[in-house]
Amino acid sequence: MGLNGKPLVTIIGAGMSKFGKRDGLLAREIFAEAAKEAFNSCPKLDPKRDIKAMFIGQMGESYEHQGHTGATIADWAGLTGVAATRTESACASSGAALRSGIYAAMSGLADVVLVGGVEKMTHRTTAEVTEYLAMASDYPFEQWNGITFPGLYAMMATAHMNKYGTTEQHMAAVAVKNHYHGSLNPKAHLQKEITLQVAMNSRYIAWPLKLYDCSLITDGASCIILTRPELACKYSDLPVHIVGSGQATDTIGLYQRQSLTSLNATKLAAKTAYEIANVKPEDINIAEVHDCFTFAELMAYEDLDFCPVGESGKLVESGETRLGGRIPVNTSGGLKAKGHPVGATGTAQAYEVYLQLTSQAGKRQVKDAEVGLTHNVGGSGATAAVHIYRRDL
């Protein structure tokens, strides 16, 4: 790609609301909480003067009967006037916002860009949320036949179990690990450890996926502030560089894909990101991957080349992806325990990596982490965005 690891853009500030059940608040109000933290994290920035563009990920307008999210969020973040656009790529909406922000900053059209995402979900019933989430899958064949989101990932899990011998216990091990990490994150939706037995004994949502294999229905918002690398020192003493970015698509219908046991969009996005960053999978110190279901984290290990194909179950059982292991994955608690306010997830992953690479991650800090990766998936894998980050040395 010719970029050879040079920073594409630099993160100069980051914010995330408390994730959880935020009764009585609208999405815009939750976003204001994340925006204020990001502004505070970058005291040399004058947000109203300096921020020239915003990209805001949000999956659905059905939750609050509110579209036109770009302007709404800019308004409530105190930034009316700025060019603000909603990016929608299902659960990868803010991964796509991040990618769009990189385009904007690198183009020179906007020196400072705020990218973020938000979703307010918990005021809706589980049936309503199930229906809204399913809108990110193919309507005429998948939704039409009653195939839900857990159903789509369950079908991938069934195929993987059949082909490689992956077990329900392997999936439960992801849940146990991510709930442990979540117990160390004061902003996580659930901050309680669970046992393998609790995960294994939970009820089936879509066989072989059980309640504890599913991420949480959560309210939350997140954002990061980007600038061109040469401008970063003007604004921040804690810069983190984005050195790789890849985004890719696959067929909207799971049924039309070549493989049911891997996500080709992830593989394509990762290949681009690794190449631009001039980084190999073994160079990654920490990763936030898209564990919308525990099985999705296992598949991500393989698609991101953290382990050979078919060996993700072994990897999680080895403890290598737990805090203290070779490559801690989802130190934030992941979508599983931190929560999954869909539109907010992509930049919430970037927020965690920003904290880790600037040594602000508190009890879950990974010592000496230098290179981080985020992996954000939309729907059943029709979109994936992968970003690679490097500490300023």
Place this chain on the structure above:
Amino acid sequence: MEPFSIEQFYKFLQQDKLMAGKCLKCGKIHLPPRPLCDSCLSQEFEWVNISGKGKLLTYTIINVAPEQFQALTPYAVGIIQLEDGLKIPGMINGLTKEKLKIGIELTLDFGTCSTTQQWPQWPRYCFKPSTI
């Protein structure tokens, strides 16, 4: 000729015909049909009749469903591999969980359109165990 569209696919299905669009330029068969070949970008197609017999590639049993499907839970859905490598998802009726296995043979059952809504008025097909 009928448009190579999803709407038309379902119209044929209602006449108990499983039809796909074959690209006249590169020969790729599309199920469902589409107006632009994703292989060679041609817009020229012909209709081909596809057998409803296939093998189960993967499946799940749905316990938590959107409201309109709640009365059916738990129900089985899967992805079925038909001839020519074509694949289609659908509900699987008439099999207990113990009988569901990757690789079993299934046959498409042409459904009926019982919907009262304005759009879409598509029939509901499903898959059943093949009887030899």
